[in-house]
Amino acid sequence: MIKVIRLVCLALSLSISSVSFAKPPIIEIRIKDHLFYPAEVKVPANKKVKLLVINEDPTPEEFESYELNREKVILGNRKAVIFIGPLKPGKYPFFGEFNMSTALGTVIAE
């Protein structure tokens, strides 16, 4: 029984340490004039990635993607953090829901 408890503790501490120390790469995306910069975002496949989305417009925008299963409202002149992945290699479109015709982009996992 004690062995089992020790194993569980070890597994827990390992999982906590992996969460704490394995920091995902940060990729910056800017919103300016209702456009995403860059519009094509390259990320490593099969890895978790932290997107830092900075809205440089004075108006709010919603970062949304059906393929990534993500949606987040970002107020004007504010930033937001969105974790994506691990993603299989491929293309994952995203858009700004408040300006759907202009704010378009793609995450490319490779």
Add this chain to the structure above:
Amino acid sequence: MLLDTITLVLRETLEAGILIAILLSIANIKRFSKRWLWAGLAIGSVLAYVYSINFDGVSEWLDYAGQEVLNASMQITVAVMLMLLVAWLIFKIETLEPAVPFVLAITVVLLLTRELTEMFIFYSGFFQVHEDWVTRLNSGITSGFIGLMIGVSIGVLFHAAIRYWSDRAANRIQITLLSLVAAGLFVQATQLLMQVDWVSSTSAVWDSNWLIQESSIVGQMTYAVFGYEATPTVTEVVGYMGIILCTVAMLILSRFMKDKSEISHAN
């Protein structure tokens, strides 16, 4: 812009419209007064406005995870409320009946707070850009109203479709739909927590976009009714199935209890 606004408002009202239609069908069969609905709509609208004007602060809570954590909490609470309704519908517990309008009202309040906040924020930005009232009225308010009316119409049709059946059949439909919506809300809440890395994310288990494109109108309808996700992760599939199994377990238990009481009455 016109089509963008219609689509945005429709997407936000569709889910709320369908769920309120299901709740309304329950209230109508049980002959509850509509006070829960009016109270829910009024309080939900006020809370959504309060949330939208404090959105900046909330977003920065918990190292920029505030928006997701608050929205996920509201969705999980709604899912719990729906499962309480499912339990009440299955076991037909009459002593709990006075509490049901409160459950219905809380559900509407949280649902509306979640959905309307986004619309308030969208319109605040829209009015910031378009200062002339002609554009505001033509492009913003009119197209928003069209989107709202399409969403409400779908809700009304949904309500009529449930009420078309006998009360007994409607009861089964309500149990099924409430369970599916609750499971869908749980999946949405999980996704929000994955978005801020509070729940570990994995690769998608499958991709059914070839069957139903999630971004299509059918995809959005199935998302609103069944919690359809074209690319779910293991956690989402397990959570979804867990909620459906809860309902199945309750149905089996109620049948077992019914059989037992029939045997004891016969003796």
